[in-house]
Amino acid sequence: MAAGRGVTSARVAAELRSRIERGELLPEDRLPSERELSESLHTTRVTSREALKQLEAEGLIYRSNRRGWFVTSQRINYNPSRAAFFMDYVADQGLVPFSRQLLKKRIVADDRLASMLEVSVKAPLVELQRLRGANGRPAYIETIYLPEGRLPGIYECDLERSVSAVMLGDYDQQYAVVELDITVGALSAGQAALLDAPPGYTCLCVRRVVRNAAGEVVEYDLEHWRHDSLNIQVRLDNS
Amino acid sequence: MAAGRGVTSARVAAELRSRIERGELLPEDRLPSERELSESLHTTRVTSREALKQLEAEGLIYRSNRRGWFVTSQRINYNPSRAAFFMDYVADQGLVPFSRQLLKKRIVADDRLASMLEVSVKAPLVELQRLRGANGRPAYIETIYLPEGRLPGIYECDLERSVSAVMLGDYDQQYAVVELDITVGALSAGQAALLDAPPGYTCLCVRRVVRNAAGEVVEYDLEHWRHDSLNIQVRLDNS
């Protein structure tokens, strides 16, 4: 039969779960400290932590660096197929989005990037990195690669707010084909620090390859999302 | 700065990672037992386990019930947008697929199902559940709901192998629109047992709503995938 989860940690998890469901703990509320929890439920810290990690995996709670555990709130609904603007669709969901550029530089394609973007090795690229989130909480890190050869002068554009906007406006590039690759992974130490998560935190990796009407790759994105902040929604129309 | 992962467990993780990358440990190979590992690397079981769980989160290794830890092999590439047959696309990837029907029965729609399938409450449905995987390892559990009103006689069809096949053949239903909803979650105890995973194991939840050319919902799927067995690939054509 099922290898039953331990009785004690399950009890702690159930207790907290019910407090959340009953509304005693509201989104963004802070949970009791691990030591308090352990004492009041007659167990040890290791066991309480086991329960907390379980609820974290379920997406019910999250931890902030070394400040404590909190109840999660609404996830961001994300439709990676559309060239929608992050700031817009997050605001439409009643959240307050933010976006911070971490990096913008010119690089040349190495083997891996050359094959992903279908350009020759050493072709000039623009690399862009940004941190985005909602309601003051970081949600994902995005790294974007743009082939300068196909988008002349792209480096001079204001890419801070939205690449999609620049594509549509200045380049008249429709997103003809979008290829998505979605996998569960773990955050590196650097990524985790930026996302206010412990190293190794479970994340959703989304890889996007965007092609224009001519079939050329015009954008390659790598996104690392906190697993508890995201809901991917895709709509496919074959008609 | 980054809340650095502990030195010891990181050392154990790095050691195992390098053994895997160097090819000393091959896919499906068994790792040393937790006790051996702890002793040879001069640490305790709790710490070794921390490292093992980290590698598990990264998708490098997995555990089988109480039998031990193993190196993971190739993931299944899955394109949920197409009405492709599981047995076919897995075989195309050089893997040996299997599919086991767990349940097949007639039910009536409750509130939730009625709203998902856009039928009236108490409308007749067929519920189907199956366990699928590759190379002898379970990968996901799928629960399918079919509205009998729109697919008369569907219960009598042989749905064991492929719902898509029956749709295309007997009902001439093209999959006109597919709506996907993808989230990271945790397995319930029952699901975990079927998937040979510990309870609370991280999973990818995929919800599919399929509509025919008339815009009616003809299929509603709920899939729970082991996070280490899956790679979702979607291709969107806006041209």
Next chain:
DNA sequence: GAGTGGTCTAGACCACCTA
């Protein structure tokens, strides 16, 4: 029956955050 992972106890020290 021997060995495995799954869980738990009861401590400890550290790095970091907040006041």
Next chain:
DNA sequence: AGGTGGTCTAGACCACTCG
């Protein structure tokens, strides 16, 4: 400075699997 989570030690018992 005091409290928080992050990590670690050194044991223990249990449920299960396998030979």
